[in-house]
Amino acid sequence: MNISYDSYRVFYYAAKYKSFSQAAAALYNDQPNVTRMIRRLESELRCPLFFRSPQGVRLTPEGEKLYTHIAAAFESIAAGEAELLSGQSLQAGAVRIAASGLALQGCLLRVLARYRREFPHVRICLTNHSTPQGLAAVQNGLADLAVVSEGSIVPDSLVKQKVAEVQEVPVCGAGFSQLAGKALSLAELADHPIICLTSGTSSHTFYADLFRRCDLSFCPDIEVETVDQVLPVVRSDLGIGFVPREMLLGSPELTGIYPLTLAQPIPPRSIYLFQRKNQPLSMAAQQLRRMLLQDEPGI
Incomplete structure (x- = not known):
C-alpha cells in the first residue's frame, strides 16, 4: 500500500488523544479535515479504526493493532529528532580520536581539557596509536580524527592540516x-x-634521520612503545630519552629526571590533524577540529 505519512500522523494523534478535535489542535489543523483523513485511511485499509463513545473516540481492535506499530514508529522518530538536536547543541554525542603520544602530550591534552570544560556531556573516545596506526584508524572509520606527527605516507583518502x-x-x-x-x-x-x-x-624515523644528517649511527639501546614509557625508563638510569617539553612542565613524575641541553636544539616536530576526505564530521568532532586549529599554547 502507498499510504502517506500524513495519514498515519493524523491517526497517531487521534489515537493518542482519543479525540479528533485534540488531534486537530496538536496538528494545527481543523477537525473536519482530521475526520476526512481518518475516513480515507479506513477506506484504504478496508477496516474501521475508531468508534465513537460518550468519552470521545476509541480504537477498534484493528485500530489497536495498527496503533501499536504506528506509535513505536513515531516515538522512534521523535527520539531520533531529539538525539540530533541534542547533538547539535553538544549536549550529547561522542568524538573518536586516534592520537600519537607526541601529539597527546604536545598539544592534544591541552585542547581536550578546554573541550571538556565547554562540552562536558560529549563523550571522548581517545586511543593511543603510532602515526601509521592512527592514519589507518581514520581511514577505516574507527576514528573521526587522527592527531599525530609527521613521518608517514599519507593515504589519498585523507586530508591533513598542521595544528602545532x-x-x-x-x-x-x-x-x-x-x-x-x-x-x-x-x-x-x-x-x-x-x-x-x-x-x-x-619518532624512530625522525631521530634516525636526525642522527644520519649528523653522520652518526642510530641504534637505540632500548625501544619503547609510547612516549609515556620514556620517563620511567630514563628514571631507572637505562639511558637518555627524548620527550616533549610539555611533559616537563609541572609534572609530578619529574623526580629524578634531568633535562639536558644540546648546543643545537632538536628541530621542532609538526603535529597534524587528519580526517577523511568528503566525509562529514559530527558536530562534536567539528567543534574539536575547530579548537585544535585555533589552539594557542597558554590559553
Missing part, C-alpha cells in the same frame, strides 16, 4: 646527571645509551 609544533628535549636520570648543565653535541649524546620509540613509528 612540539619541541622535544633530551632527558636523563641521576646516573647521567653529570651531563646536565652542559651544552652537549648530538655526538656526545650518542656516546650514551639511547632510548627511543620502536621502529616503524614516526
